[in-house]
Amino acid sequence: MATVYRARDKRLGREVAVKIIHRHLRENKEVGQRFTSEARAVAKVKHPGVVEVYDVSEDDADERYLVVELVRGKTLRQLLTEEQYLPAEVGAAIGIELAQALDHAHGLGVIHRDVKPENVLLRCGSEPKTGEAPEKLVKITDFGIAKLLDAQGVTSTGQVLGSPAHMAPEQIEGGDVSARSDVFGLGVLLYECLVGKLPFDGKNPAQVLRRVLEGAFTSPERARPTIGSGLSAIVERALAKEPKDRFASTAELSEALRAELRGLGFDDSAQEIAGYLRDPKEYRIEFEQRIVDSLVSRGRQARESGDVLVATTCFNRALAYRPGDADLISEVSSLARRQRFRRALMQGAVILTGSLIIAAALGGVFKIAAKLRGPSGKKAVVTAPATSNAQTAPRLPAVERPGSSAAPAATQRRRPRKPKVAEPPPEAAGEPARVLITVSGPQNAVVLVDGSPLSNWFGVTHEFLAGDHTFEFRPPNPDCCVAAVTKTVTLRGGEQQTVRGTIEWKPALLEFRGPPLSTASCGVFGTFEAPGTKKIPMQRAMTKAECTVYPGPGEAPIPVDVDLAAGKTAPFPRP
Structure with missing residues (x-):
């Protein structure tokens, strides 16, 4: 799009960057007509996170150029090339800084249209002097350039379509471009920072554009489990195909990111960015211990407060960092046991509540029946219940003999109740255990139960005698996977259980x-x-x-x- 030169402003005595538009673009008449007006509109955007525009060429100048703020450092693209991906919280912190700058521009009616790592500058410099406000480490540049180049004949040069994966669907289709289009672009940038690859890719621009329009991509958490479901959900919402399903503004996106980071003790986004840029390798070492400790602490708090979903999310993300950590595995197992207990407790409460409702309803029915009989029927209440013989024998009119009472008749008709005997537990009754077997790893694995191969185990419920059984999970061949895994499971009669086996793939x-x-x-x-x-x-x-x-x-x-x-x-x- 342009060639950038470092220059010196002699009048103001400062270093600047001069962007000279390529000749094939400046010779386009429509670009020439738009250039000055668009540059002036962008120059209104004054924000610490936006590269400032100082000057623009005259309409009749031989060259089309912009004079902008000089930022010493590197682009976000260069950083991603060096590091491949960023720690999730650092990537989110950069997203917060960019979202704030974009929101300021949107308030002035300026849409960026081309949010991508190449247009994000990371300042690398000395620490600020005492009393001076620290300079912004993250700045976004080239506001409005995409609109400037979006003229008839310009897109055919490939200047806009050079980054199709960062364009919102409505932008590709020529629809209305709004602040939500920049939300989408920022979502693509966040995905690339966190995962290390673009959400929409292909062998050529046409394939990429089709995938953007289809809106299909792999969840960030699935692509890299250490990202966690919280940040993953935020990025997925930003990448929604329909503008109405995205965040309403970059300010809303910024607040969602900030809330997620705050929950894990990352309160100062600028400080996290500065620490990472100072020494990425050292930061990563310290970061892993810090994030795992935060996740475990938050997971335990959520578990104690009964928030099983948050606790599970935290422990799963911690396990993604340290899959073999025995303490973390114990935490997850404890959470699973507690969840089973709560489920059983809730089922018991539902049964008890249902019983009370039925009892109350029956009580109401008896009261209504007594009222309908009236005072003359009170003595017949005791003799009213009929035995099983009354259902087959002809009914005789009730005759009350002199000197007799209803009580003896009731005594004669009432049969003694048999005492209730507690039913034996399912194990004692010999009920089998119903077992569903799942395997994480090759789905053509061999499963043995008590040393005998189990045919057709996938998706089928099997029945076994209650008690301890040994399950062995063998890989289909020794080349693809590590050694077989054996586990002993206690099966409970009359219950449905799932036995899970894990076979690790070899790298x-x-x-x-x-x-x-x-x-x-x-x-x-x-x-x-x-x-x-x-x-x-x-x-x-x-x-x-x-x-x-x-x-x-x-x-x-x-x-x-x-x-x-x-x-x-x-x-x-x-x-």
């Missing part, structure tokens, strides 16, 4: 065999220098790595798709 080995000095980028799987290898954790038998090989200076990058298989080595590029 795949991604091996870069490029020429000397070449590099490669494989998205979430990281970057490589030739020669280089990385172990890739696997969640299923097969997955695909979309890599780009950079052979060397002056040579075009080469896209390469690599098929990864659990337990196998995947070399690339192949000769």
Whole structure:
């Protein structure tokens, strides 16, 4: 779009950045007509988080240029290239800063239209002097440039469609663009910061545009479980296909992010960003311990207050950081036991409440029947209940003999009640246990119960005798997965239980065999220098790595798709 130069303003004695628009754009008449008016509109946006526009070229100038604030540092795109993805809370903190700047611009009627990491600048500099306000570390630039270039004939150059994955659906379709379009763009940016890849991708711009319009993407939490469901839900709402389903404003999005961070003790977003930019590697080490401690503390508080959903969310995210932590596994098991107890308690309460309602209803029926009989029927109340013989024998009119009373007759008719005997428990009654078996891992795993193979275990409820049983989960072959897992489970007669087995996939080995000095980028799987290898954790038998090989200076990058298989080595590029 433009070439940027560092320059010095001689009159004001300050360094500035000068953006000179490319010739093929400035020769477009419509762009020339829009340029000055759009630049003046953007110049009204005065906010610490927005790169300020100082000056604009005249209408009759030979060159079309903007003079803007000079920010020393790097773009967010450069940071993501170096780090692949950001700690979730740091990415959210950057989102908060950007959302506030965008909201200020929206209040002035200015829509950005092209929110992406290339347009976000991260300031790297010395600490502020005593008494001075700290400068904003995150700034957004190029407001209105997308609208400036959105003229007939300009999109065909690829300048706007160069970043189709960041465009809102209504923007692609030529509909009304609003603040909610920038909410979508910020959602895409947040997804890339947290996950390490774009939510909508494809081999060419046409595929990407189609996927944006379809609105289908993998949940952030599913793509990277350490993100957690809280931040994942916020990003998913920002990426809603329909504008009405997104946050109403970037201010609302900012507040949602701030509330999520505040719940985990991350109160100062600027401080988190500064700490990360100062030393990303050191920050990550300290961050993991800090976030796990916060999640466990919050999870315990939620558990004690009875908020099972929040407690489960916190413990699951902590386990994503430390899947083998015995203490965390114990916390989750304790939560599961408490949830089962609460469920049983609620069921008992429902049964008791139902019994009381039925008893009250029957009592009301008896009272109504007594009133309908009137005073003359009071003596017949005792003899009214008929025995089973009365249902078959002919009914005789009741005759009250002199000297007789109703009480003896009632005594003769009433049969003694049999004492109730407590029923034996299901185990004692010999009822079988109903068991559903699930396996996390290969679905063609072999399941053995007490040493005997169990055929057709998937999705089928089996019956076993109550008591202890040994379940063994074997991988289909030794190449794909780790060793078999055995567990002993106590089955309770008359109950439905689920027995879960886990078989871990072996990691795949991604091996870069490029020429000397070449590099490669494989998205979430990281970057490589030739020669280089990385172990890739696997969640299923097969997955695909979309890599780009950079052979060397002056040579075009080469896209390469690599098929990864659990337990196998995947070399690339192949000769």
